[in-house]
Amino acid sequence: MRQNFAFLDEHSKKEIRRKTLKAISIPGYQVPFASRELPIARGWGTGGLQLTLSLIGQADILKVIDQGSDESVNAVNIRRLIQDTTGVKDTIHTDAATLIQSRHRIPEVPLKPYQILVLQVPLPEPLRPVEPSERITKQLHADKEYSGAWLRLFEQIMRYGSITDDADYPVLVDGRYVMAPSPIPRFDNPKLEDNDGLILLGAGREKKIYAVPPYTKVASLAFEDHPFEVESFDDVTCRESGLTGVYMDELIDETTGETYYMTNDTSYMIEEMNKEGSVK
Structure with missing residues (x-):
């Protein structure tokens, strides 16, 4: 069929x-x-x-x-x-x-x-x-x-x-x-x-x-004395790419127990990593 x-x-x-x-x-x-x-x-x-x-x-x-x-x-x-x-x-x-x-x-x-x-x-x-x-x-x-x-x-x-x-x-x-x-x-x-x-x-x-x-x-929706605010990732860095200011996942390293961050949008992260000199 x-x-x-x-x-x-x-x-x-x-x-x-x-x-x-x-x-x-x-x-x-x-x-x-x-x-x-x-x-x-x-x-x-x-x-x-x-x-x-x-x-x-x-x-x-x-x-x-x-x-x-x-x-x-x-x-x-x-x-x-x-x-x-x-x-x-x-x-x-x-x-x-x-x-x-x-x-x-x-x-x-x-x-x-x-x-x-x-x-x-x-x-x-x-x-x-x-x-x-x-x-x-x-x-x-x-x-x-x-x-x-x-x-x-x-x-x-x-x-x-x-x-x-x-x-x-x-x-x-x-x-x-x-x-x-x-x-x-x-x-x-x-x-x-x-x-x-x-x-x-x-x-x-x-x-x-x-x-x-x-x-x-x-x-x-928000109030004048409680304005709308988004999550801030300016003070953390993606462990894989070095990006900051984008939405990230908070993860735990199973080996060391260390908390680290990774860019949530994986395709964006890969594109930025492929740009010469844009990330570490």
């Missing part, structure tokens, strides 16, 4: 593309879609994968990353499925890719106007921690009633002295919709604003698609 290009049938891809266009037209708004069955389990990237399969063309160059790595099990399996059903070229270089699918990270290299970044999202509803009802959260979004999201952040300040959300930190998109940016670290939140590329977010299990179009205003 002949396999359809990009696995999904053409009617499915058409429906997903139509919902994607609606999401782009209303930045930050969660658009319901008929999530399809795929040969991977729901919760492991089916929403992002359906976006990628509906958009990819034969001339595209694909990059798939999982928490900064091109070689994790999740990234390898998703890339293999896409390549087996499309035959498109792949790359580890962010600049060379036209379509990037990512789990939990926005690449260190800024997106270009010709690029689309697809983020996998497990929980797309930013109001879910304060409201379990889908019907009520829809009404709250319609009324622009986000006091629950603000109250949740305020309670963290009262209890711990600061906002403790380190990932999936809520943002206000285009001054209208509060959005869950997927479990990217706070370090990546500023990359959402005024980006040259198109950012799409897909949640297969929750059957939602939403988007941040290019050059859109995106502001992380």
Whole structure:
């Protein structure tokens, strides 16, 4: 039996593309879609994968990353499925890719106007921690009633002295919709604003698609006396490359027990290490 290009049938891809266009037209708004069955389990990237399969063309160059790595099990399996059903070229270089699918990270290299970044999202509803009802959260979004999201952040300040959300930190998109940016670290939140590329977010299990179009205003929720702050890595250095000021993983050397840091975006680290004289 002949396999359809990009696995999904053409009617499915058409429906997903139509919902994607609606999401782009209303930045930050969660658009319901008929999530399809795929040969991977729901919760492991089916929403992002359906976006990628509906958009990819034969001339595209694909990059798939999982928490900064091109070689994790999740990234390898998703890339293999896409390549087996499309035959498109792949790359580890962010600049060379036209379509990037990512789990939990926005690449260190800024997106270009010709690029689309697809983020996998497990929980797309930013109001879910304060409201379990889908019907009520829809009404709250319609009324622009986000006091629950603000109250949740305020309670963290009262209890711990600061906002403790380190990932999936809520943002206000285009001054209208509060959005869950997927479990990217706070370090990546500023990359959402005024980006040259198109950012799409897909949640297969929750059957939602939403988007941040290019050059859109995106502001992380914060208070005047407790402004939004990202994780700082200016005072630590990547042990492998000598880089600083990028998002890093804190690791422990199993031999010495020493704590050290390594650049999370592995392809960016390799590119910088290959630039003569740029790192130690």
